[in-house]
Amino acid sequence: MNIVRQRGWVFFVAEDVSFDGEKVGKWMYFFSDNEFVDNICKNAVLNNVVKEAKHTDAPSGVACFYLLYDDMEAHRKVIEYFIENNLIRKTKTGKLFNISFKLDSQTGAGEYGDDFHSEIKLDKFVDLNTGKWIG
Numbered sequence: 001m002n003i004v005r006q007r008g009w010v011f012f013v014a015e016d017v018s019f020d021g022e023k024v025g026k027w028m029y030f031f032s033d034n035e036f037v038d039n040i041c042k043n044a045v046l047n048n049v050v051k052e053a054k055h056t057d058a059p060s061g062v063a064c065f066y067l068l069y070d071d072m073e074a075h076r077k078v079i080e081y082f083i084e085n086n087l088i089r090k091t092k093t094g095k096l097f098n099i100s101f102k103l104d105s106q107t108g109a110g111e112y113g114d115d116f117h118s119e120i121k122l123d124k125f126v127d128l129n130t131g132k133w134i135g
Helices: 033-047 071-084 102-108
Strands: 002-006 010-015 026-029 053-057 061-068 101-102
Touching: 002 101, 010 033, 010 071, 026 033, 026 071, 026 102, 033 061, 101 102
Parallel strands: none
Antiparallel strands: 002 010, 010 053, 026 061, 026 101, 053 061
16 A cells, blocks of 8 residues: 655555546535544555545545446445544434535536535445445
8 A cells, every 4th residue: 555645635545556537426525533544544545445435634524435336346445444543523313414425526617515416325335324235
């Protein structure tokens, strides 16, 4: 695994990574503990959950876990990793927030906040009330 610090980011990249640019996207985790997120990203790559992860090099920010949008097994691995490591916030009633998968092309097009609409959300994979897999 390679670890690269560049332009405000810390990248964790497996040796054998290669992505089709049109299909690449990420599940994101917003953090407030840089040391925790550093370990989470590093372990995700070391344990083959993803081939690449990164986080902002700041005390708080965002971590991104990369995969191809049409790789359902990869989505499952990342979502399981998120659930096992409590990376998905919950509502006051204990329901998982319906987080979104975001394509890099959407980021490149400046789709943020209200301008961002995802085709792939957590509720496609798990019951938000129970955290159990659908299907």
